[in-house]
Amino acid sequence: MEGSRKTPGRKATLTRKEQAAETRERLKQATIRVLGRIGYRQMRIADVTREAGVAVGLFYHYFADLQAVTSEVLSDYMAEMTAKARKVTPSDDLFETLREQYKILIGHFEEQPGLMRCMLQASEEIPEFGEIWKASNRQWTHSFARRLSEALGPEKLDRKTSLLMAYCLGSMSDGVVHEYYVQQNPDLVGCVDSRDQLAEALATLTYRAVFLANPPREKLGAAAAIAVAPAGQ
Structure with missing residues (x-):
């Protein structure tokens, strides 16, 4: 039983409750890695426990099934995404706000493309997460x-x-970023040199759609060429 045998090192100093919390978190982190590699539809409990280095039976001590652990880790990640987005200081400059928000969105896809792919899968197949x-x-x-x-x-x-x-x-914007990072469309990959360029391109196109005008020229850098074509015509 977990916590029944003392082992040298840090484990020996943990209480049973702390060991349980650590094991639960290890299972969650393992789920994130497995989701990233093979996706929700192919994932099995044995994949998660093997990744976490624990017995299959121990999984059920912490989670009812794969839906439960997947819903929890994806909900946690969505909360993290929301928290980062809210840290952007509100500005009267819509273009700057758009560019910063797109950088955050792109950053999540860069860091966890597999997890972002799984969000769409899980939203359709796990009712609890779908509502979130x-x-x-x-x-x-x-x-x-x-x-x-x-x-x-x-x-x-x-x-x-x-x-x-x-x-x-x-x-x-969601479709473009998904196609770039998850589907890795070679045409799109060949058009983009950096996160900043992609964020600025999306911000520029959004700004043009709203105002039927280009953003101020001095604000453009990596994606300035997108603003060459006359807007509002």
């Missing part, structure tokens, strides 16, 4: 819609139109 996923996306989209309305003014952009634009623009 939908609520998070809805919250982000409504927040983006409010930002668009503030940037243009409610007299120019009503609530329904701003929400429609937010969903369209959000789907564009």
